[in-house]
Amino acid sequence: xxxxxxxxxxxxxxxxxxxxxxxxxxxxxxxxxxxxxxxxxxxxxxxxxxxxxxxxxxxxxxxxxxxxxxxxxxxxxxxxxxxxxxxxxxxxxxxxxxxxxxxxxxxxxxxxxxxxxxxxxxxxxxxxxxxxxxxxxxxxxxxxxxxxxxxxxxxxxxxxxxxxxxxxxxxxxxxxxxxxxxxxxxxxxxxxxxxxxxxxxxxxxxxxxxxxxxxxxxxxxxxxxxxxxxxxxxxxxxxxxxxxxxxxxxxxxxxxxxxxxxxxxxxxxxxxxxxxxxxxxxxxxxxxxxxxxxxxxxxxxxxxxxxxxxxxxxxxxxxxxxxxxxxxxxxxxxxxxxxxxxxxxxxxxxxxxxxxxxxx
Amino acid sequence: xxxxxxxxxxxxxxxxxxxxxxxxxxxxxxxxxxxxxxxxxxxxxxxxxxxxxxxxxxxxxxxxxxxxxxxxxxxxxxxxxxxxxxxxxxxxxxxxxxxxxxxxxxxxxxxxxxxxxxxxxxxxxxxxxxxxxxxxxxxxxxxxxxxxxxxxxxxxxxxxxxxxxxxxxxxxxxxxxxxxxxxxxxxxxxxxxxxxxxxxxxxxxxxxxxxxxxxxxxxxxxxxxxxxxxxxxxxxxxxxxxxxxxxxxxxxxxxxxxxxxxxxxxxxxxxxxxxxxxxxxxxxxxxxxxxxxxxxxxxxxxxxxxxxxxxxxxxxxxxxxxxxxxxxxxxxxxxxxxxxxxxxxxxxxxxxxxxxxxxxxxxxxxxxxxxxxxxxxxxxxxxxxxxxxxxxxxxxxxxxxxxxxxxxxxxxxxxxxxxxxxxxxxxxxxxxxxxxxxxxxxxxxxxxxxxxxxxxxxxxxxxxxxxxxxxxxxxxxxxxxxxxxxxxxxxxxxxxxxxxxxxxxxxxxxxxxxxxxxxxxxxxxxxxxxxxx
Numbered sequence: 001x002x003x004x005x006x007x008x009x010x011x012x013x014x015x016x017x018x019x020x021x022x023x024x025x026x027x028x029x030x031x032x033x034x035x036x037x038x039x040x041x042x043x044x045x046x047x048x049x050x051x052x053x054x055x056x057x058x059x060x061x062x063x064x065x066x067x068x069x070x071x072x073x074x075x076x077x078x079x080x081x082x083x084x085x086x087x088x089x090x091x092x093x094x095x096x097x098x099x100x101x102x103x104x105x106x107x108x109x110x111x112x113x114x115x116x117x118x119x120x121x122x123x124x125x126x127x128x129x130x131x132x133x134x135x136x137x138x139x140x141x142x143x144x145x146x147x148x149x150x151x152x153x154x155x156x157x158x159x160x161x162x163x164x165x166x167x168x169x170x171x172x173x174x175x176x177x178x179x180x181x182x183x184x185x186x187x188x189x190x191x192x193x194x195x196x197x198x199x200x201x202x203x204x205x206x207x208x209x210x211x212x213x214x215x216x217x218x219x220x221x222x223x224x225x226x227x228x229x230x231x232x233x234x235x236x237x238x239x240x241x242x243x244x245x246x247x248x249x250x251x252x253x254x255x256x257x258x259x260x261x262x263x264x265x266x267x268x269x270x271x272x273x274x275x276x277x278x279x280x281x282x283x284x285x286x287x288x289x290x291x292x293x294x295x296x297x298x299x300x301x302x303x304x305x306x307x308x309x310x311x312x313x314x315x316x317x318x319x320x321x322x323x324x325x326x327x328x329x330x331x332x333x334x335x336x337x338x339x340x341x342x343x344x345x346x347x348x349x350x351x352x353x354x355x356x357x358x359x360x
Numbered sequence: 361x362x363x364x365x366x367x368x369x370x371x372x373x374x375x376x377x378x379x380x381x382x383x384x385x386x387x388x389x390x391x392x393x394x395x396x397x398x399x400x401x402x403x404x405x406x407x408x409x410x411x412x413x414x415x416x417x418x419x420x421x422x423x424x425x426x427x428x429x430x431x432x433x434x435x436x437x438x439x440x441x442x443x444x445x446x447x448x449x450x451x452x453x454x455x456x457x458x459x460x461x462x463x464x465x466x467x468x469x470x471x472x473x474x475x476x477x478x479x480x481x482x483x484x485x486x487x488x489x490x491x492x493x494x495x496x497x498x499x500x501x502x503x504x505x506x507x508x509x510x511x512x513x514x515x516x517x518x519x520x521x522x523x524x525x526x527x528x529x530x531x532x533x534x535x536x537x538x539x540x541x542x543x544x545x546x547x548x549x550x551x552x553x554x555x556x557x558x559x560x561x562x563x564x565x566x567x568x569x570x571x572x573x574x575x576x577x578x579x580x581x582x583x584x585x586x587x588x589x590x591x592x593x594x595x596x597x598x599x600x601x602x603x604x605x606x607x608x609x610x611x612x613x614x615x616x617x618x619x620x621x622x623x624x625x626x627x628x629x630x631x632x633x634x635x636x637x638x639x640x641x642x643x644x645x646x647x648x649x650x651x652x653x654x655x656x657x658x659x660x661x662x663x664x665x666x667x668x669x670x671x672x673x674x675x676x677x678x679x680x681x682x683x684x685x686x687x688x689x690x691x692x693x694x695x696x697x698x699x700x701x702x703x704x705x706x707x708x709x710x711x712x713x714x715x716x717x718x719x720x721x722x723x724x725x726x727x728x729x730x731x732x733x734x735x736x737x738x739x740x741x742x743x744x745x746x747x748x749x750x751x752x753x754x755x756x757x758x759x760x761x762x763x764x765x766x767x768x769x770x771x772x773x774x775x776x777x778x779x780x781x782x783x784x785x786x787x788x789x790x791x792x793x794x795x796x797x798x799x800x801x802x803x804x805x806x807x808x809x810x811x812x813x814x815x816x817x818x819x820x821x822x823x824x825x826x827x828x829x830x831x832x833x834x835x836x837x838x839x840x841x842x843x844x845x846x847x848x849x850x851x852x853x854x855x856x857x858x859x860x861x862x863x864x865x866x867x868x869x870x871x872x873x874x875x876x877x878x879x880x881x882x883x884x885x886x887x888x889x890x891x892x893x
């Protein structure tokens with residue numbers, strides 16, 4: 001119910017004149033009886049085409065012409081399709097084909113669009129209309145009838161009375177989709193546990209370090225100080241393609257050679273995982289798994305191009321910037337009898353992004 | 361029961377109409393909707409752009425499904441693009457290259473599809489901003505805002521599943537990042553990833569699964585929600601901007617037949633034409649330059665499609681070392697915090713209309729829009745939200761900003777981290793002040809008229825500029841707006857002041873404490889008398 005109160009004194013910005021209506025429906029809204037009245041629709045303004053018959057005739061001509069031009073554009077497009085073929089591997093022919101088919105159909109479409117809009121704006125009768133709005137809620141009568149219908153249905157079915165039936169039905173409705181959830185277990189292999197898979201990589205003792213993507217083994221003596229090499233394990237390329245990518249997604253490694261005195265170690269064991277300044281680190285970012293592929297030779301920093309985490313190779317790949325939380329895992333390496341780099345074991349921890357059961 | 365049919369009118373059209381109406385009762389629909397009035401404003405076209413780009417996406421996408429093969433089986437590429445000849449890649453990638461290089465018009469259709477998708481999400485975003493800043497979400501349209509919000513999220517999901525399909529290096533890295541985020545989630549992360557990818561990342565199932573989502577499930581839901589969304593537009597009738605003759609009880613505009621149909625129908629062809637023009641001339645997503653997915657290489661400047669940028673930015677702006685081991689499990693806060701941040705942001709967007717309705721307690725229907733200045737705090741909240749989103753979005757381009765403007769990347773990220781917190785606060789304060797200042801200006805013009813530019817010299821030698829009063833129609837624009845004042849805390853029927861009442865009162869102060877009331881007739885008359893003496 002609306003009642004009349006004085007204008008709020010809360011703010012110095014409020015005009016103090018006039019009396020205001022407030023009420024339950026209004027909430028915080030303030031409606032004043034002193035407001036300006038709506039002046040009603042302004043007088044209709046005629047268009048040029050309403051007053052000047054020659055302009056109207058011209059507009060109508062333009063609209064018609066545009067539709068005919070659109071037909072021409074569509075025909076041009078079909079000819080462009082025929083006369084600008086793609087010659088195997090010739091990028092110019094692809095560009096021309098794409099361009100002319102595209103330009104032709106864009107022209108045909110735009111001509112229709114401009115014609116229709118121009119027709120509507122300049123040629124069609126300029127008659128503004130006013131529709132009345134009605135409240136969105138149904139009328140009281142309708143709502144009363146709706147309530148009545150539900151009541152009748154309730155009585156006739158006994159929905160509220162027969163609780164045993166009703167609760168049974170609700171229970172059944174909750175239960176029947178559950179098997180569908182079980183069915184989705186089949187999305188992943190039944191006999192495998194992701195936790196096992198994620199904790200092991202293709203690396204094992206004695207596997208040679210080979211170039212990515214050629215698979216050629218790497219000799220320690222081939223690596224100069226400051227050089228970096230992208231590495232995959234020996235034998236990875238012999239796997240079937242699908243398994244190869246799964247394994248590569250965990251086993252990719254970056255090998256860098258620094259001056260031994262530039263490497264700072266926290267333990268003798270970690271030092272023993274390197275060979276004469278050559279270190280191997282997992283290339284899979286510990287943040288969300290992008291390859292940490294950018295090596296900055298001057299600063300010995302590794303940068304992940306996805307989210308800019310930075311790792312310091314001279315300090316066991318500790319995180320020095322960016323969203324990553326953990327250092328990159330180190331692959332223990334040595335040199336075999338022929339001078340090739342080999343792995344001493346798998347990584348001592350899971351590689352890549354952190355996951356819930358990582359420490360289990 | 362006998363029906364006396366009116367004799368069918370002569371002529372082919374008449375006969376067809378009669379045939380249809382006797383079987384469908386369609387004349388009722390024509391009577392109901394044929395002359396329905398739609399108001400005109402350029403900002404109402406944003407929603408139309410979204411709708412039309414969806415139609416373009418459906419058309420171009422259907423064409424692409426005839427040629428694209430969503431398989432991760434490995435093949436040696438043997439198409440026309442020479443630099444990749446003989447390279448091992450998935451069938452998905454190879455068929456996408458075939459569409460681009462061996463199918464006439466294929467590249468064009470691919471680019472139409474991609475550009476239309478980018479436009480779709482942009483148009484939805486701008487449409488939402490229009491609805492927000494004009495208060496179009498108020499009763500009775502709160503639910504339609506929710507439906508629109510769902511469409512916004514679905515559109516992003518459509519976009520992401522779509523650009524992942526070619527299985528190229530860039531999209532593969534996108535999936536890698538999604539996988540990295542999923543496994544970082546507590547308790548369920550590892551298994552969700554395992555189920556989604558059908559085993560370990562990348563596996564050989566994900567493309568096929570995304571394809572089903574992309575072309576079947578998601579479009580179906582999008583379509584259903586679009587139908588709902590438009591149904592509500594018809595039920596509510598369209599909102600209109602304030603203006604002389606426009607009230608909460610009417611809608612002023614043009615009838616569907618013929619003017620609105622011509623303009624809106626023509627506009628579809630305009631949108632379509634512009635998309636095709638862009639697709640014909642500007643390359644988008646050149647997968648041949650990226651090559652097939654391989655978990656090992658990645659190029660600098662890796663960027664998702666624009667609408668995923670805010671999520672990527674949230675990841676990038678996390679400080680280092682946010683990870684803890686509790687109870688033997690790994691808590692990846694560098695994943696959990698950004699995911700929560702995004703969810704909270706989206707939840708706020710979703711809930712805003714309901715929140716504002718609770719604060720104002722206004723139970724009336726609102727069909728006349730607010731000018732943004734006339735709802736200063738709402739506009740300021742919107743500005744803060746836009747700023748927050750923009751900073752996250754800039755975060756996704758931190759490396760590009762650093763290389764283009766020759767500043768350090770660390771500097772860019774640290775600056776954005778600070779801006780993420782301070783930016784929205786400043787944006788709020790500035791936007792609110794600007795709105796209040798504009799409202800004051802409106803009052804000033806109503807009370808004192810506008811400057812005519814005519815300088816008059818008075819007998820005393822004084823120069824003065826003649827002001828002229830507005831006419832009734834122009835004045836109505838400036839005085840007809842919703843005015844709100846904070847509510848007072850009052851005890852309820854049982855004499856108690858509840859916590860909810862206190863909170864509502866506090867929020868209403870936050871919203872409406874600083875307010876400029878519209879000029880009233882009395883004020884105006886007083887001012888006129890005053891100026892005449």
